[in-house]
Amino acid sequence: MATFIADYLDTVDLQWREVDILVDEAVRVQESNEYLYNALCRSITVLIVAHMEGFVKGAVKNIISDYASVKFKELPISIKRTYCKKYLGFDEKAFPGYQDAIQCLMDDLEKTDDFKISPEPFISDRNKNPKPDVIGNIASRFGVGDIFKNLHESRFDKIFAMTSPQIKNALEVISVLTKRKVCDFPYRVRKNAYYTSPALYRGRSLWQTFLDDLNQKRHKIAHGNDFANATDINSLIDLKDKVRILQYSFLLIICSEICNTQIQ
Structure with a gap:
């Protein structure tokens, strides 16, 4: 296929x-x-x-x-991180604890087996x-x-x-x-x-x-x-x-x- x-x-x-x-x-x-x-x-x-x-x-x-089609926990780290930035934005200095928040989101999504990523966070909106x-x-x-x-x-x-x-x-x-x-x-x-x-x-x-x-x-x-x-x-x-x-x-x-x- x-x-x-x-x-x-x-x-x-x-x-x-x-x-x-x-x-x-x-x-x-x-x-x-x-x-x-x-x-x-x-x-x-x-x-x-x-x-x-x-x-x-x-x-x-x-x-x-x-x-x-890949489970979230099995995705490359860069794809997981970028997808989580969909929810927090791409400014890594936006607030204290940004990196910790990204990691928490990744940890939560890795616990799911049916979550599907979408392309929006990977395409520049500028x-x-x-x-x-x-x-x-x-x-x-x-x-x-x-x-x-x-x-x-x-x-x-x-x-x-x-x-x-x-x-x-x-x-x-x-x-x-x-x-x-x-x-x-x-x-x-x-x-x-x-x-x-x-x-x-x-x-x-x-x-x-x-x-x-x-x-x-x-x-x-x-x-x-x-x-x-x-x-x-x-x-x-x-x-x-x-x-x-x-x-x-x-x-x-x-x-x-x-x-x-x-x-x-």
Whole structure:
């Protein structure tokens, strides 16, 4: 029986085909219809950001749907703690004894056999745009200290030194391997897969800078500040493929953390 997250990844593939249709049309009219070409490129940019935003929320919901079948006492500690914060809030300095209160809630819920977790506490209720701090905050709710440390100097960082064909090939490989790792539950994702062991970085990491630029492109278009087309179709194809790779890396790093956390 397929997992919820595996089924969701198939749905995500269909969503990206929508973008591919626009890409094909933009390539077709690139030399013959400048206005349509520019409109298509702007639309592609907005959709790329929208799909990244939707993926973060969708991946979280489906991971939690898979873990909802697990007894509370057998859940990874990070999932138990985050779920209990649903009742006390996420500000750990909100009141004295916050940590003790979280532990008491965990102890009480561990005594039940029929309690089912839900995804709400794991999804950020602040800025919806896929900004680095939003993605980092959501990953932290699964026990990931700083997802950009995991990405730094990992195999995913090497994407920025690749040619377009190499990026596309890397996407195909990571897609197949990721689906294979999450097709059954429990998932089979080893600790720090693809050299994602946390590594320190100075300033902004490559992926943080990438997301900064991506959101800026979307912002200029959405707020009417960019009627011209600043990004050509070949660059957008690379952008699309990099975002898809980032989606898989986000999923893998979270799964790596919760699959290899001792039950406490």
